[in-house]
Amino acid sequence: MQRSKIIIITLAIATLVSLVLASGIGAVHISALEWGQLLLYKLGWWQGEVDSQKLAVLWIIRLPRVLTSVLVGASLAICGTALQGLFRNPLAEPSIIGISAGAAFSASLVIVFASSAFTFATSWLAGSLLSIATFGGAVLSTLFIFALSRQKYKTNVTVMLLGGIAINALAAAGTGILIFLADDAQLRSITFWTLGSLGGATWTTTGLIAGATFTSLVFLLRLPKVFNALSLGEQEARHIGMPVERLKTQVIILTALSVGISVAFCGVIGFVGLVVPHILRLVGGANFRYLLPASALGGALLLCWADAISRTLVAPAEVPIGVITALMGAPVFLLILYQQKAKV
Amino acid sequence: MLQVENISFRIKSKHILQGVSFETYPGEFIAVLGANGAGKSTLIKLLSQEHKPFKGRILWKKRALRKTSAQQMASERAVLTQNIHMSHDFPVNEVVLMGRYPHFKNYPQTKDLEAVKATMQQTDTLVFRDRSYASLSGGEKQRVQLARALAQLHEVDHHSSKLLLLDEPLNNLDVKHQHNCLRLSQSFAQQGNVLLMVMHDINLAAMYAHKILLLHQGQVVGFGTPTEVLTEDKLSLCYNFPVKVEHHPYHHCPAVYFGNFPKAVGIN
Numbered sequence: 008m009q010r011s012k013i014i015i016i017t018l019a020i021a022t023l024v025s026l027v028l029a030s031g032i033g034a035v036h037i038s039a040l041e042w043g044q045l046l047l048y049k050l051g052w053w054q055g056e057v058d059s060q061k062l063a064v065l066w067i068i069r070l071p072r073v074l075t076s077v078l079v080g081a082s083l084a085i086c087g088t089a090l091q092g093l094f095r096n097p098l099a100e101p102s103i104i105g106i107s108a109g110a111a112f113s114a115s116l117v118i119v120f121a122s123s124a125f126t127f128a129t130s131w132l133a134g135s136l137l138s139i140a141t142f143g144g145a146v147l148s149t150l151f152i153f154a155l156s157r158q159k160y161k162t163n164v165t166v167m168l169l170g171g172i173a174i175n176a177l178a179a180a181g182t183g184i185l186i187f188l189a190d191d192a193q194l195r196s197i198t199f200w201t202l203g204s205l206g207g208a209t210w211t212t213t214g215l216i217a218g219a220t221f222t223s224l225v226f227l228l229r230l231p232k233v234f235n236a237l238s239l240g241e242q243e244a245r246h247i248g249m250p251v252e253r254l255k256t257q258v259i260i261l262t263a264l265s266v267g268i269s270v271a272f273c274g275v276i277g278f279v280g281l282v283v284p285h286i287l288r289l290v291g292g293a294n295f296r297y298l299l300p301a302s303a304l305g306g307a308l309l310l311c312w313a314d315a316i317s318r319t320l321v322a323p324a325e326v327p328i329g330v331i332t333a334l335m336g337a338p339v340f341l342l343i344l345y346q347q348k349a350k351v
Numbered sequence: 352m353l354q355v356e357n358i359s360f361r362i363k364s365k366h367i368l369q370g371v372s373f374e375t376y377p378g379e380f381i382a383v384l385g386a387n388g389a390g391k392s393t394l395i396k397l398l399s400q401e402h403k404p405f406k407g408r409i410l411w412k413k414r415a416l417r418k419t420s421a422q423q424m425a426s427e428r429a430v431l432t433q434n435i436h437m438s439h440d441f442p443v444n445e446v447v448l449m450g451r452y453p454h455f456k457n458y459p460q461t462k463d464l465e466a467v468k469a470t471m472q473q474t475d476t477l478v479f480r481d482r483s484y485a486s487l488s489g490g491e492k493q494r495v496q497l498a499r500a501l502a503q504l505h506e507v508d509h510h511s512s513k514l515l516l517l518d519e520p521l522n523n524l525d526v527k528h529q530h531n532c533l534r535l536s537q538s539f540a541q542q543g544n545v546l547l548m549v550m551h552d553i554n555l556a557a558m559y560a561h562k563i564l565l566l567h568q569g570q571v572v573g574f575g576t577p578t579e580v581l582t583e584d585k586l587s588l589c590y591n592f593p594v595k596v597e598h599h600p601y602h603h604c605p606a607v608y609f610g611n612f613p614k615a616v617g618i619n
Binding site: 092095096097232235236237238239240242243245246247248249250288292293294 | 399400401421422423424425426428429430432435436437438439440441442445446449450452453457503
């Protein structure tokens, strides 16, 4: 118990420090001291001289972006942890049940078939339509997989996992056709959606993402007992009085909400929900009382730095953040597969 | 206490249980016996609300099980299923603590930790309380799961009877721990509770159980004391194997011998 508390506190401090450091990194460098001054100035608690250019960079560009990375990271990682608990399998991840792929596919559909009506880079309306379509795609694919795997008031987890694989394949094929049909500008937009970027972050999108993230946190952090009990088995969890069916519904809805909203604004960012809980289980054990909060913090930390790398590595251009998380995540995925093979 | 009234259950067209009825009273340890596929585990699944019977009803304290939720039952019924596979690895004492989940909200109270300690002591698992569950042997895992089931009902409302359902708890246990498990079961029942145990060793059942429920092809062949139920006719019908029943010289219960017997038994 002590060890897990130390990990959580360390992660919390590291996340806060990273928030300051990562928002100082870039073409205009802002030191931690300046960062503090700028924030106090903006809040009206400090009346001194500040560099107005740095203030604008921090307040309008960096802070919403870094906050978005922290919030998206937290929600993707905690949803990954929740899905792994629900599926009783460490390979479960928000993208595995087809939510991310469904969302990205419907975004691509809008880009290609509605682009004659809008200019996507500039139109606010088009942006909103795109976001709604993406969120809708996430909800639809979740509901589809949920309906598919329901039988007699119970969820068949095997069907759910295999159904997720099928949705992923379908969405990938559909996106492939759209890429074939798309022109150059559309192609770039599709790339943005399938590989992810936090470049579009504003205070409005940050607020929406914060709403979804805190909803997930509030619900999921109250349920460590149910997740722990599920590792005994679904029936065994019912025998010790855990509301298993209610948990399934909650996890499905929260995952659709969190992942849908984050894909809508940031595109597909995979593997966060896989890597973070896996590493944290290795260092601190599988108890969900520790794993759920630690995952949220670990995901925030990971995505904060993944985004910092994505925007500084080849500045002023950007490496898509999905590429970076995949580069970190795929080896971990293979490692888990290898371990599972060794176990059998 | 526990009334099973004419229940039937089938999977597709295959009848697993047909017209099973019996009634148990506080303080009874009932061994459920029968050949493979006789319906023993299915009966446990119906009693633990994993399945619903197609016909008939089950009453616990005069209340229909159909009208009670598994959540309500968790404070007075514990179930130990067969072949539990843990999807994530936990320290052993956390696994046992899971049995206390119905009794605390967020953090375990003193009485929960006491229950964990007491039942781990009873099942001889306290020595590996801090080890990882995955590192245990099959028999050790079985004892930990038994401790979890016992912890769920430990010191919960003394005045009210509880129901413990154990599906082959003796699997993988060595002789000493088999007897220990049976003794624990006996004393649990004697505190005014009801215990049903699916098992395969007929002689152990005869030694420890108050009553035996003998199933054959989904129907009750016998329900009563070991002497009443464990007869050569009934056992050879159920197991389709040669059997002799004698009197146990030390425990004064039936002693059952299976196998082909030489025609002449006597002194040279």
